[in-house]
Amino acid sequence: MTINPAQNSRPSRRKLPLVKTLATLATAAVLSMSQAHATIVDIDFEDSAFSDVSLFVNGDTVEYKNVLFKTESLDDGLSGALIDGSDPFTFFNLGFPGNNISAYYAAVNNGWFSIQHKIAGAGIRLTGLDFSFIAPLPGFLNFTVGQLVVAGQKADGSFNFASRDFAGQDAQGNWQFDTWNSISSDLGGGKFTNISVLACLYTDTGACVFVDNNQAQFAVDNLAVDVAAPATVGLFALSLAGLFAANRRRQQAK
Incomplete structure (x- = not known):
């Protein structure tokens, strides 16, 4: 054959x-x-989900689209507030930003916040935000006060960190919002089960430290969160x- x-x-x-x-x-x-990687949720704090709360204490959580926004602090008091940037008398005794006339979130009194996917364990990316320092009192400071710090927690419990200096003040002494659009790559480009946003202050030695004195206050706006569907x-x-x-x-x- x-x-x-x-x-x-x-x-x-x-x-x-x-x-x-x-x-x-x-x-x-x-x-x-x-296509899922382009599923971006924009948190601009204009939605009623945030304005209906207005004042936040430790543990308050807002569900916005597919994101859980949780406020945190070292105690149970006021940890954050929704600020109307068009109202110059909002929290007039603090040094608030002067170049944002929309609504934004202010972390005060040792407060910070975290975000995560509403589906437990699903990963997210923070791809950008606007941020500013909030001074305990009005006045001029001719130096960089500190940094905004982003901490991404991975599924195995480990963390990646990224940070950027706060912008300074204008000629009138108003603190300025800056834009940070490289957060995702600065954190290593991966996804995280939880992302925390907080602030540190510079010491005389140049170290940026987390303090418990109600001075590391900050404002954020226009968070861009990648919430790609985890079931693909x-x-x-x-x-x-x-x-x-x-x-x-x-x-x-x-």
């Missing part, structure tokens, strides 16, 4: 549709995951399982 090597090495015709379908599914999964890969796996099961049934029927 003569064996034709070319015929023997040719793949089965019945397997070609399966291979083609797998390739199609893989391509669709890659496309869907790339799972759905792809389910599709593959269904495909293999259907193919097995067809083979058994033959």
